[in-house]
Amino acid sequence: MFEDHLEEFIQAFSDLFHSAAYQGRGYQTVMDIAQECRVSRGIKAMPEELRPRxxxxxxxxxxxxxxxxxxxxxxxxxxxxxxxxxxxxxxxxxxxxxxxxxxxxxxxxxxxxxxxxxxxxxxxxxxxxxxxxxxxxxxxxxxxx
Structure with a gap:
């Protein structure tokens, strides 16, 4: 039954688990979650003494x-x-x-x-x-x- 839609099925479960990981952290919107993800990666996530500037x-x-x-x-x-x-x-x-x-x-x-x-x-x-x-x-x- 899921063979034709296996990729969508896996993506849906991935999204579900991702959302569950953020449950109860006080986020108001999906944009709040996205902002935290952006900040947690990249140079801003590095210790200040290691940032080039x-x-x-x-x-x-x-x-x-x-x-x-x-x-x-x-x-x-x-x-x-x-x-x-x-x-x-x-x-x-x-x-x-x-x-x-x-x-x-x-x-x-x-x-x-x-x-x-x-x-x-x-x-x-x-x-x-x-x-x-x-x-x-x-x-x-x-x-x-």
């Missing part, structure tokens, strides 16, 4: 690893993924290094799920600022010598 504020940029710096540039992740895990995927897909990231293009960055024009623009702008800063420092060293 807070870590940058407390200890300076030098205390952050490449993944955390990239996560700050990204600003946010996507549904179901934090900016930190997206940053790690991007670094892994860029030969695991900043030099690989520095040769990225819009298409190569936008191939990652969760990356669009705005996030790719932030990364490429930061890479270009780094290049320009390196050029300025390099020119100053030549003048000093």
């Amino acid at each position: 807070e870590k940058l504020y407390a200890h300076g940029a030098a205390a952050l690893n490449n993944k955390e710096l990239l996560a700050i540039l990204l600003g946010s992740g996507s549904p179901g993924e934090t900016a930190i895990s997206l940053a790690q995927r991007i670094l892994d897909g860029s030969e695991g290094s900043l030099s690989g990231l520095s040769s990225s293009s819009f298409p190569s960055l936008c191939r990652f799920k969760g990356m669009g024009l705005a996030k790719a623009s932030s990364i490429l702008a930061a890479v270009e600022l780094g290049r320009r800063l390196f050029g300025v420092v390099n020119a100053q060293l030549k003048v000093a010598l």
Whole structure:
């Protein structure tokens, strides 16, 4: 009898058990439950001392690893993924290094799920600022010598 609707049957039981888990916690609406689920995942669920922005504020940029710096540039992740895990995927897909990231293009960055024009623009702008800063420092060293 349930063979034709097995997937819907399983989903209904899953929803029932999920609702039962939240029974008696004082939620007024389904939106209250959804909000708690969103807050309990992601960077906001992390201890403050491990969050990239807070870590940058407390200890300076030098205390952050490449993944955390990239996560700050990204600003946010996507549904179901934090900016930190997206940053790690991007670094892994860029030969695991900043030099690989520095040769990225819009298409190569936008191939990652969760990356669009705005996030790719932030990364490429930061890479270009780094290049320009390196050029300025390099020119100053030549003048000093």
